[in-house]
Each structure stands twice: as C-alpha cells, then as structure tokens.
Amino acid sequence: MHVGDIIVTKLDEVVKWGRKFSLWPMPFGTACCAIEFMGVVSSHFDISRFGAELVRFSPRQADLLLVMGTINYKQAPILKRIYEQMCEPKWVISMGACASSGGFYDNYSVVQGIDEVIPVDVYIPGCPPRPEQLIDAVVKLQATLQGIKKDTISPLDFHL
Amino acid sequence: MKYALERLKEVFGPAILETSSYLGNETAVVAKEKIVDVIKFLRDTKGLEFNFMMDLCGADYPERALRFEVVYNLYSLSTKGRVRLKVRVPESNPSLPSICSLYKAANWFEREAYDMFGIRFEGHPNLKRLLTFEEFEGHPLRKDYPVNKRPKIPTPDPLIRK
Numbered sequence: 001m002h003v004g005d006i007i008v009t010k011l012d013e014v015v016k017w018g019r020k021f022s023l024w025p026m027p028f029g030t031a032c033c034a035i036e037f038m039g040v041v042s043s044h045f046d047i048s049r050f051g052a053e054l055v056r057f058s059p060r061q062a063d064l065l066l067v068m069g070t071i072n073y074k075q076a077p078i079l080k081r082i083y084e085q086m087c088e089p090k091w092v093i094s095m096g097a098c099a100s101s102g103g104f105y106d107n108y109s110v111v112q113g114i115d116e117v118i119p120v121d122v123y124i125p126g127c128p129p130r131p132e133q134l135i136d137a138v139v140k141l142q143a144t145l146q147g148i149k150k151d152t153i154s155p156l157d158f159h160l
Numbered sequence: 161m162k163y164a165l166e167r168l169k170e171v172f173g174p175a176i177l178e179t180s181s182y183l184g185n186e187t188a189v190v191a192k193e194k195i196v197d198v199i200k201f202l203r204d205t206k207g208l209e210f211n212f213m214m215d216l217c218g219a220d221y222p223e224r225a226l227r228f229e230v231v232y233n234l235y236s237l238s239t240k241g242r243v244r245l246k247v248r249v250p251e252s253n254p255s256l257p258s259i260c261s262l263y264k265a266a267n268w269f270e271r272e273a274y275d276m277f278g279i280r281f282e283g284h285p286n287l288k289r290l291l292t293f294e295e296f297e298g299h300p301l302r303k304d305y306p307v308n309k310r311p312k313i314p315t316p317d318p319l320i321r322k
Contacts, residue, residue, distance in 0.1 A: 074291075074293045074314065076313045076314070077316035108309060109291075111313075116313065
C-alpha cells in the first residue's frame with residue numbers, strides 16, 4: 001500500500017476490527033488458573049501481542065471477563081453482579097475445568113460450570129490450562145468478533 | 161503428657177468418661193457439662209498450661225447412640241505437650257457449652273462445626289454459618305447429607321443487592 005491509496009470498507013467492519021484488537025480483560029481469579037494468567041500477561045507469553053494486555057481491575061472499564069478458577073455457590077451472585085456491571089458489548093472466557101464444569105469439585109459447594117450464572121463465549125479445558133490455551137481462546141474470540149466461524153483457526157489466519 | 165490425663169482424672173473424676181493414650185495420642189472423653197471447666201483447668205494450671213487451642217472440629221458417627229462428637233486439640237507452648245479432648249452429643253439435642261470465653265480462636269471453629277454438622281454451641285456470641293451461605297439448607301458434612309444434593313444459587317448479600 002502506498003501513500004494516497006484508498007481503503008473502502010464498512011463502518012461495522014472497522015469497529016469490529018478495532019474491538020478485536022483492543023479487548024480489555026478483567027481477571028476474576030479465584031484459583032490456580034489465575035497464576036497461569038500471570039504468565040500469559042507477562043513477557044514470556046505476552047498477551048499484548050493480541051491486543052488484550054490492558055488488564056482492568058474494575059468491571060466498568062473492561063469488556064472481557066476472564067473467569068479463572070473455582071466458583072462456589074457463595075461466590076456465584078458476586079460473579080453475576082460483576083458481569084452485570086460490565087458495559088456492553090462484553091464477552092466471557094471460562095478458563096479451566098473448575099470454571100467450565102466444576103472440575104473435580106463435584107460437591108455441595110461448587111457451581112457446576114459458571115454458565116449456570118452467566119453466559120460464556122469460550123471455554124478452556126485444562127487443570128490448569130497452558131498459557132497457550134488462553135491465547136488460543138483470545139484468538140478464537142477475536143475470530144468470532146470479526147464474524148469468522150471456523151472449528152479450528154490457524155495462526156496463519158492472523159497477520160498482525 | 162500422661163501427666164495431664166492423670167491430673168484430669170484426679171480432679172474431675174466421673175466427668176472424664178474415657179481416656180486413651182495410643183501411640184502418644186493423649187485423649188480424654190469428657191462429659192459435655194464439664195468441658196468448659198476441664199479446658200479452663202488445662203489452660204490455667206501451672207505445669208499443664210495448654211495455652212494454644214490448635215483445632216476444634218466436629219465429627220459424625222451415625223452408628224453411635226451419641227452421634228456427634230466435638231474434638232478439641234490443645235497444645236502447650238511452654239511444655240510442648242499435646243492433649244485431645246472429645247465431647248459426644250446426641251442427634252436429638254446436639255448442643256454443648258461454647259469455649260469462646262476461654263479461647264477467642266474457638267469462635268470461628270465453633271461456627272464451622274455448627275455450619276458443617278449442626279452442632280450448637282451454647283453461649284457462642286455469634287453462632288452463624290461460616291463457610292456456606294445463610295440460606296443453605298442442611299449441614300453438608302453430616303453422613304446422611306445426599307452426595308448429589310446441590311443448593312440453589314443464593315440471593316446476593318445486601319451489600320451487592322440492587
């Protein structure tokens with residue numbers, strides 16, 4: 001592309017593209033998955049390569065809720081409230097076995113998957129998941145934001 | 161710490177229902193009316209000085225006539241001795257005196273035992289559920305609590321209620 005070239009696009013597409021590379025995550029870390037998240041935001045894995053490094057600790061300033069860890073029944077209303085406090089549009093990633101399904105805590109105190117309380121966009125398996133899996137989840141979420149629906153996404157789909 | 165058990169039997173006599181010292185675990189089963197006096201004695205007597213309440217927990221033995229048991233583990237920072245006390249209470253009236261007045265640490269332990277087993281501690285300043293939420297039904301560590309039973313999502317705390 002040279003100086004003076006013109007790009008014709010739709011406003012929607014531009015907005016989508018902008019959202020895609022500026023997800024502001026809010027970490028809701030209740031267990032060891034949150035420790036993996038520290039690795040993801042740090043230099044080794046570096047989620048800022050995907051534009052999602054600006055971690056906000058207030059739900060009002062975030063649009064991506066990362067639920068990382070075991071959610072028990074006592075915590076569930078708090079999680080729901082925090083989800084409601086986030087501004088639209090908003091997305092949720094459920095990280096790890098506990099948040100997605102209760103994990104091995106099949107007992108009286110643990111919610112069997114946070115989707116009993118709030119809607120979830122991407123589930124990540126693992127106990128805890130590798131940092132690459134969280135990056136993969138962010139990339140998958142970005143793909144859905146752009147309207148790309150594929151079962152698997154190759155890194156080659158994203159030329160940054 | 162056999163000495164402690166000997167002293168207890170000497171002073172409290174029939175209130176000490178059983179004693180055992182298997183593998184150095186000095187254990188005494190105490191009548192529930194006397195538990196506060198016994199612990200106060202163990203704490204305040206020179207030479208015993210069990211000034212550290214390490215643990216207090218409930219236990220459920222459905223096959224026993226006195227179904228519930230409260231276990232006190234005491235430690236002495238000066239003599240390095242340990243002693244374990246047990247109090248048995250029936251299912252029909254699972255209550256016993258609180259030892260909050262002797263050890264402040266007992267406060268939350270007793271609340272936990274109440275929460276998990278439904279054992280009531282008379283004289284406790286604030287006997288509410290500790291770990292589960294207020295609307296929780298039943299006591300989850302009782303052996304007859306159904307394994308598959310799940311509570312409802314609780315209503316939010318007033319602080320975060322709309």
